[in-house]
Structures are given as C-alpha cells and as structure tokens.
Amino acid sequence: MKKATSILLAGAILTGAAGTTVVHPIPAFAGQVQTGELGKTIKVNIKIYSAKNPSSGYTVGQLAQGELLAIRSRDAKWAEILYKSKRAYVLLQDIQLVKPAEERGTYLLHNSVNAQFYDAPNLSAATANGAAPQILNASRKLGNWYYISTWLGGKWVYNDAHQLEERKIETLKAEAFLKTSQQQAVYNGPFLYTKTASLLPQQIVAVYRRSGSWYEVQTNSGKKWMYDTKASFVTGVDLSKAEQLGAVRFRFTRAVSAYTLPVSYGTGEVLQPGIVTVSRQLGTWYEVNTPAGKRWIDASGAGSMTKETPIDWAPVQTLGKAALYVGQAVRAFMQPSDFYITEEVLAPGTLYASRKLNNWYEVDTPKGKRWVRAADASPYYVSGKIEDSIGKLPLTKQVMLHNGPFQELATTQALAPQVVRTLARTAGWIQIDTAAGPKWIPDAEGFTADTSTYQWVTASSRGTTKDYAVAYGKYADSQEDKYLVKDGVVMEMQRGFVRAAGPNATVSVYDPQTKQALTYFAKGTDLGFVKTDGNYIYVSYEGKTALLKRAEAQLIPDLTGQPQSYFERAGNLLYRRVYEASSGQYSSYSMGPAPAQLTAGKRYYTYDRTQIGGMDSYEYFNYLPLRVKSSYTAQELNDYINLAYPATLRALYPIPPLLGKAQTFIDTANRYNMNASYLLAHAIHESAWGTSRIAREKNNLFGFRAVDSDPYGGATSFSTFEAGLDYCAKYINDTYFNTSDWRYAGAILGDKARGMNVRYASDSDWGSEIAAYMYRMDAMYGNRDRNRYQLAVMNAGVKQYNASFGVASTVSMPTFAAIRATVTNVQGTFYEITSNNPSSVKLYVRTADVKLIRAY
Numbered sequence: 001m002k003k004a005t006s007i008l009l010a011g012a013i014l015t016g017a018a019g020t021t022v023v024h025p026i027p028a029f030a031g032q033v034q035t036g037e038l039g040k041t042i043k044v045n046i047k048i049y050s051a052k053n054p055s056s057g058y059t060v061g062q063l064a065q066g067e068l069l070a071i072r073s074r075d076a077k078w079a080e081i082l083y084k085s086k087r088a089y090v091l092l093q094d095i096q097l098v099k100p101a102e103e104r105g106t107y108l109l110h111n112s113v114n115a116q117f118y119d120a121p122n123l124s125a126a127t128a129n130g131a132a133p134q135i136l137n138a139s140r141k142l143g144n145w146y147y148i149s150t151w152l153g154g155k156w157v158y159n160d161a162h163q164l165e166e167r168k169i170e171t172l173k174a175e176a177f178l179k180t181s182q183q184q185a186v187y188n189g190p191f192l193y194t195k196t197a198s199l200l201p202q203q204i205v206a207v208y209r210r211s212g213s214w215y216e217v218q219t220n221s222g223k224k225w226m227y228d229t230k231a232s233f234v235t236g237v238d239l240s241k242a243e244q245l246g247a248v249r250f251r252f253t254r255a256v257s258a259y260t261l262p263v264s265y266g267t268g269e270v271l272q273p274g275i276v277t278v279s280r281q282l283g284t285w286y287e288v289n290t291p292a293g294k295r296w297i298d299a300s301g302a303g304s305m306t307k308e309t310p311i312d313w314a315p316v317q318t319l320g321k322a323a324l325y326v327g328q329a330v331r332a333f334m335q336p337s338d339f340y341i342t343e344e345v346l347a348p349g350t351l352y353a354s355r356k357l358n359n360w361y362e363v364d365t366p367k368g369k370r371w372v373r374a375a376d377a378s379p380y381y382v383s384g385k386i387e388d389s390i391g392k393l394p395l396t397k398q399v400m401l402h403n404g405p406f407q408e409l410a411t412t413q414a415l416a417p418q419v420v421r422t423l424a425r426t427a428g429w430i431q432i433d434t435a436a437g438p439k440w441i442p443d444a445e446g447f448t449a450d451t452s453t454y455q456w457v458t459a460s461s462r463g464t465t466k467d468y469a470v471a472y473g474k475y476a477d478s479q480e481d482k483y484l485v486k487d488g489v490v491m492e493m494q495r496g497f498v499r500a501a502g503p504n505a506t507v508s509v510y511d512p513q514t515k516q517a518l519t520y521f522a523k524g525t526d527l528g529f530v531k532t533d534g535n536y537i538y539v540s541y542e543g544k545t546a547l548l549k550r551a552e553a554q555l556i557p558d559l560t561g562q563p564q565s566y567f568e569r570a571g572n573l574l575y576r577r578v579y580e581a582s583s584g585q586y587s588s589y590s591m592g593p594a595p596a597q598l599t600a601g602k603r604y605y606t607y608d609r610t611q612i613g614g615m616d617s618y619e620y621f622n623y624l625p626l627r628v629k630s631s632y633t634a635q636e637l638n639d640y641i642n643l644a645y646p647a648t649l650r651a652l653y654p655i656p657p658l659l660g661k662a663q664t665f666i667d668t669a670n671r672y673n674m675n676a677s678y679l680l681a682h683a684i685h686e687s688a689w690g691t692s693r694i695a696r697e698k699n700n701l702f703g704f705r706a707v708d709s710d711p712y713g714g715a716t717s718f719s720t721f722e723a724g725l726d727y728c729a730k731y732i733n734d735t736y737f738n739t740s741d742w743r744y745a746g747a748i749l750g751d752k753a754r755g756m757n758v759r760y761a762s763d764s765d766w767g768s769e770i771a772a773y774m775y776r777m778d779a780m781y782g783n784r785d786r787n788r789y790q791l792a793v794m795n796a797g798v799k800q801y802n803a804s805f806g807v808a809s810t811v812s813m814p815t816f817a818a819i820r821a822t823v824t825n826v827q828g829t830f831y832e833i834t835s836n837n838p839s840s841v842k843l844y845v846r847t848a849d850v851k852l853i854r855a856y
Contacts, residue, residue, distance in 0.1 A: 430442075
C-alpha cells in the first residue's frame with residue numbers, strides 16, 4: 001500500500017495517497033471563488049484562525065507542511081475552511097491549489113461521530129442527511145472524500161479532523177490460509193472498537209480479505225476479523241494433489257484433532273470417535289465434514305480407519321414382529337454391519353425383531369430400531385410371527401409361565417385355572433396379561449377355542465365372520481377408510497379419535513421410549529389417534545405423542561360419526577364445546593377472544609389447542625408466566641367479585657363469600673411473587689366462588705387434599721380464610737412453580753403437555769377454564785393486562801443471563817416467557833424476560849434463542 005499523506009478537507013483531516021496529488025498555482029483574485037477546491041499547505045506550522053483578522057481572531061489550530069485542505073471560499077488574502085465542523089480561515093499565501101487523482105477500491109470506514117452526506121465531493125453539496133457512528137463501505141476515494149452506498153443511493157462523506165478511520169481492503173484472489181501467531185481476539189470489523197468476547201485459538205484459518213495486519217478469517221461464528229502482526233500465510237501445501245474421494249464414509253476409533261489444512265499447527269478441534277464423511281485424501285490426511293465445516297484429520301492418530309462398504313439388502317426378510325431371545329448381553333448396531341457399531345449394549349432377555357438379514361436381526365430398543373448379530377448371543381432363539389390377539393381365554397388346568405415363546409424360558413411361576421386376558425399369539429404360543437406383566441404360555445390342551453365374532457367395516461362395505469384371519473384380511477386389503485371390530489369392540493381403525501376409558505376415573509399416558517408416565521386424563525377425555533401397537537394405542541394431545549394402554553382406550557372411528565369435543569368461534573369469542581360421553585350432552589365455556597384465522601360457526605376438531613385452525617392460537621392468560629404481576633387494585637377485584645358473581649349462586653348465598661377479600665389475595669400473591677388475578681381465578685374455579693362446603697366450613701378454597709373417594713373428609717381444614725389461602729399459595733409456589741420439583745412443568749396454567757395442568761388436574765381443560773376467569777376479569781377493565789407482554793417459548797438448553805450478562809441458568813424444558821423489553825449491547829441483542837425465579841430477578845435471553853408466539 002502507498003504511504004498515506006494528510007489532507008485537511010475544509011478543516012477535516014483526510015487521507016490521500018502519496019504521488020497522486022497534482023499542485024496548481026493559485027490564479028490571480030477575480031472576485032469570490034466557488035467552493036470545491038483543494039489546497040496544500042506549503043509552510044511549517046500554518047495557523048488556523050477563527051476570523052480573517054489575525055489581530056482580533058483566535059488561533060484555533062495549526063497545520064503541518066504538506067497537508068491538504070478543502071476550501072469553502074476564498075478572496076485575495078484568505079481561504080475559508082471548516083475545522084472541527086466550524087468555520088475557520090488560513091492565509092492564502094500559505095497554500096497552493098491541488099487536484100488529487102480519484103482512487104477506486106474497497107474501503108471500510110469507521111466514523112466516530114455523525115458523518116455528513118454530500119451529493120458531490122464538494123462542501124457546497126451538503127445534504128440534510130448523514131450516518132450515525134458505524135462502519136461504512138466505500139468504493140471510491142478522492143483525496144479524503146469517500147463515495148459510499150446508502151439507503152438514499154450513492155453519497156460522499158469526508159474526514160473532519162481525522163474522525164474517519166480508514167481501512168483499505170484487499171480481497172485475496174485465491175484460497176488462502178493463515179497461521180495465527182497466538183490466541184487472538186475476534187472482532188466484528190477491522191477496528192479495535194468492534195472487539196467481541198470471543199477468542200480464536202492459535203491455528204490455521206481460512207482468510208478472505210486483509211488490511212495491513214487486519215485479516216478477515218473463518219471462525220465458528222462465521223467470517224470475523226483479527227489483528228495479528230506476526231501472522232504468516234501457509235505455503236508448501238498443494239491441495240491439487242489430494243485424491244478426490246467424493247463422499248466416502250469412514251469410522252475412526254480414537255479422538256483426533258481436526259485442522260483447517262493438512263498441517264498440524266496450533267489448537268485443532270477435537271473429533272470424538274465415530275463416523276465421518278471423507279471428500280479428499282492427501283497422504284495420511286483425510287478431509288472430513290464436521291459441524292464447523294470442512295476439516296483435515298491425520299489418520300495416523302485416529303486409531304483404525306475403516307471404510308464403509310455397501311450392504312447387500314437383497315436377502316433381507318420381513319418378520320413382522322418376532323421374539324428374539326438373547327442369552328447374553330449383545331452390542332447394538334445402527335445397520336447390519338460392524339461399521340455401524342454403537343456404544344449401546346442390550347441386556348440378556350427377549351427382544352422383538354421386525355427384519356432379518358443373514359444372522360442379523362432388526363430389533364426394537366428404547367432408542368429406536370437397532371440391529372443385533374444373533375451369533376454374538378449364546379444361546380439365542382427366534383419365534384414365528386407374533387400377531388395381536390386381544391381377548392379372553394379360559395384356562396382349564398394349571399399352566400407354567402414363560403418369559404418368551406420358548407420352552408427354554410420357563411419360569412417357576414404357575415397359573416391356576418381361571419379366565420385370562422390374551423395379548424398376542426405366535427405359532428404354538430399365547431401371550432397373556434398377568435400380575436407379573438405379560439407372560440407366554442404354550443398353546444396346548446386345556447384352552448377354550450376362540451368363539452369371538454369379528455366384523456370389518458369400510459366406507460363402502462362391511463362383513464361379519466368367526467374367523468379372525470378372514471376379518472383382518474378384508475380390513476388390511478381395503479384402501480378406503482376402515483375399522484375392525486371384535487365382539488363389538490373396535491380393535492383397529494384407519495381414522496378416528498380415542499376416548500379415555502377403563503375401570504378407573506383417570507388414565508395415564510406414557511413416553512413411547514422410556515414408558516415413563518407423562519400425565520393423566522379424566523375418563524371420557526378425547527385424544528387424537530395415531531396408530532395401534534400391540535397392548536398400546538399411540539395418541540396425540542397438545543402437540544405430543546404418547547402411549548395409552550389399550551385396555552384404557554376406546555377407539556372411535558370417523559365412519560361411526562360419533563360426537564366429540566371441539567372448538568367453535570361464535571361472534572368474536574372462542575368457545576370450548578366439551579362432549580360428556582357419560583351423559584351424551586355438551587357443556588361449554590368462553591375462552592376469550594377468538595383467533596382471527598377462525599371462521600364463525602365452523603367446528604374445529606383438534607387435539608392441540610395451541611394450533612386451532614392450523615396457526616398459533618395460544619390463549620394469553622393460559623400461557624402467561626404466572627410470575628408476571630397483575631395491575632388490578634383491591635377495589636377493582638372486589639367489584640369483579642360482586643358484579644360477576646353468578647345469579648344462581650346469589651340465590652343461595654346472597655353475599656359473595658369472597659367479597660372484600662381482594663386485598664388478602666393481592667398481599668398473598670405478592671408474598672409469593674405470583675399473579676394476583678390468577679390466584680383469585682384459581683380459587684373461584686376450585687371453590688365455586690367460595691360457596692363449596694369445603695371452602696365455607698374448612699376455609700379451603702383450593703380443595704387441597706380433597707380426594708375423589710371422599711372429597712370433604714380428605715380436604716384439609718384451616719383455622720382462617722387467610723391461613724388457608726397462604727398455605728395453598730405457598731404450596732403452589734414451592735411445588736408447581738419450583739423448577740427443581742418433580743411437579744414442575746412450567747409456571748403457567750397450561751395444558752396437559754406443559755404447565756400446572758400436566759400434574760395438577762386430570763381435566764385437560766382445567767388451565768383454560770381458569771384462564772377464562774382471568775380473561776373475563778380483565779375484560780371488565782378494558783383488556784388492560786391481556787397482551788401487555790409479547791409471549792415467547794424457549795427450548796431446553798437455552799441460556800438465561802443475569803443483569804451483568806453472565807450465564808445465570810440453563811432452561812431444562814420448553815419454557816414460556818413474557819418479554820418486557822429489548823436490550824442491545826456489545827454481546828448482541830437480548831430480550832428482558834420475567835423469570836420463574838421466586839425472587840423475580842430480571843433475566844435476559846438472546847433474541848435468536850426464543851420463538852415469538854401469537855396469543856389471543
């Protein structure tokens with residue numbers, strides 16, 4: 001780069017290139033001269049004056065010899081300039097006119113103060129606009145005038161007293177790599193003020209552009225800048241000699257360092273043993289794909305490098321579902337090849353296989369489908385195809401139980417003659433339900449033959465038979481909507497919904513992988529149907545998929561046209577219509593304003609209340625973090641209690657039992673840092689506005705410990721209304737709002753997938769019903785609190801920051817947040833949120849880490 005000289009452009013110091021300035025003598029004075037000229041100082045320490053008369057003017061600065069300055073106007077003696085954005089003067093005898101040549105290239109400029117825009121490189125061409133301090137991109141340079149691209153089109157800026165810091169950028173024409181001399185700070189631009197908190201380890205990096213000792217390099221966060229006076233370009237590596245492998249996969253067995261080039265230098269990224277895709281090879285070096293991009297590893301340090309070989313799938317056999325007993329622990333593989341070995345080990349016992357390839361079997365595991373090599377287990381046994389067979393089987397004699405459909409797996413347990421429930425069959429064996437779990441018994445004498453009646457129904461036909469194979473064949477062969485019935489009970493269906501059933505008041509659903517209980521539903525609740533799977537039904541609710549025991553599920557096909565629960569818009573309000581199967585009647589309640597995407601009068605059958613009509617439909621108060629404070633006064637809450645009190649209850653209890661208690665609700669809510677309108681709505685919902693016998697006689701507004709078998713007898717008694725309210729609020733705060741408690745699923749009312757509703761109540765509409773009270777309370781006061789904050793969701797793993805922007809905590813599960821403000825600092829842009837922390841410390845999350853949701 002050429003050595004820079006300095007120009008004072010109307011008092012602003014500009015940078016020009018040596019050897020490009022043409023000097024012109026000043027012509028004789030012929031009146032006032034227009035602006036736009038440049039002058040060069042020809043003496044040492046030329047003074048700058050605030051007025052044309054040196055005796056009365058002040059000296060405001062000095063110029064060195066050889067500096068350039070922009071002239072606003074001149075007469076026979078004086079040249080008017082700008083100096084630090086103010087009018088100033090120099091003697092004409094101290095300067096010569098010059099015409100610098102225009103340069104083109106890429107320049108990055110940092111303006112430390114506002115930069116004025118000009119339509120031409122002339123001080124008389126100033127516009128009313130400018131640029132706040134930032135990094136500007138320029139493509140032309142005239143003296144110290146710079147031509148930049150703006151939202152107004154091309155404009156000129158000039159340097160005022162060295163307030164524009166210039167970097168002339170050189171774009172490297174070919175792929176280049178740089179050795180950093182040591183660990184380096186990372187910058188967002190080639191200027192010191194853009195320094196980030198990140199550090200770049202000593203390594204080889206790809207470099208794209210440079211300006212002196214500033215380099216634009218590739219980092220894990222994208223292209224960034226670093227400043228390294230001792231960095232050196234990598235030479236002697238000829239990648240053209242690398243063998244192109246395409247995309248071949250290798251497995252390596254030892255952790256290995258990965259580098260940008262096939263050169264061991266600095267700190268490489270560590271790749272753990274596993275499978276990588278290789279695109280090129282140079283000697284012992286392999287170019288592999290990593291999450292950070294292409295990297296090189298040295299095979300000599302990676303343990304064994306095994307190349308993937310294609311699997312011949314031609315002889316694969318479909319087993320449907322077969323039992324595979326393995327006599328010892330076996331290693332699991334992702335595919336039927338040693339190349340796909342995993343760290344998973346399956347314990348000895350019975351596995352269920354769906355496919356077979358030579359001596360390999362594809363089996364079900366808690367982590368999904370895996371392959372095992374039967375020869376690795378000694379002994380091993382394989383059954384025939386297992387078919388579901390739900391029914392009753394009378395046993396006429398004692399039978400021995402087996403852990404699998406194999407004689408070798410006999411237990412010491414025996415079953416006396418009785419009627420048992422069958423689950424599945426395979427050649428010579430029947431799986432039955434026992435107190436010890438599913439067991440197998442031989443299909444031998446002493447069993448009563450299957451006398452069930454089967455029926456298949458399709459959109460255009462139906463039939464009845466005593467032969468299960470015939471019925472199932474008709475069902476399986478139909479391409480229409482269909483279902484299969486055994487003795488009046490639907491066993492299979494293509495489309496429909498599931499109603500919670502069984503002998504108990506509630507049913508539980510389970511995680512498909514771990515079989516751990518997720519939540520529970522009241523008997524009669526409608527759930528989405530996904531598929532059947534042996535003893536379980538896959539169901540959907542609130543965006544989740546879970547297992548429901550077949551014995552606790554009623555399959556209801558769409559073809560039957562049976563009524564079910566739904567959502568409906570009426571006017572501007574959204575209503576929940578809940579079908580009560582026990583009575584055959586609907587009950588309904590208003591949930592609040594209807595989402596805009598819904599059509600009035602149309603029924604919406606969905607099992608995810610957050611996506612009614614296929615778009616976000618989050619009920620604001622149902623998903624509002626309950627640490628957010630409400631805005632109502634005690635008088636306003638008392639007025640709501642009095643005015644909204646139902647007439648049916650007023651006929652029995654003329655004075656609302658909760659009237660005058662609003663201040664106690666507010667004080668209690670503040671004591672435990674929770675929303676007062678929620679606390680009141682929860683009490684209203686659980687105690688029928690305080691009129692329930694438990695509320696009136698035991699001061700228990702929340703039905704605390706009121707079990708289904710004996711609600712009144714089990715409910716806790718409190719000495720006073722205040723004591724009961726305080727105890728229950730503290731209990732909720734310590735459990736359902738406590739992130740370390742097993743009952744915590746988010747400090748929101750929520751639904752059966754998130755929030756208090758997951759473990760507080762079996763009623764899937766419990767959260768929405770309480771939120772509806774909060775909505776009606778808020779509507780009385782002009783919807784003051786509804787949508788006061790933007791709601792958002794954070795996924796598990798998102799970091800939350802404290803006021804100093806250090807990491808305060810990490811979110812353990814999808815969590816709702818109320819956004820209070822947006823904050824931008826050197827670390828990025830953050831949302832200030834209301835946290836679940838009982839001390840209500842403000843927390844911050846990166847804007848990129850949250851999903852904004854649309855609430856109604």
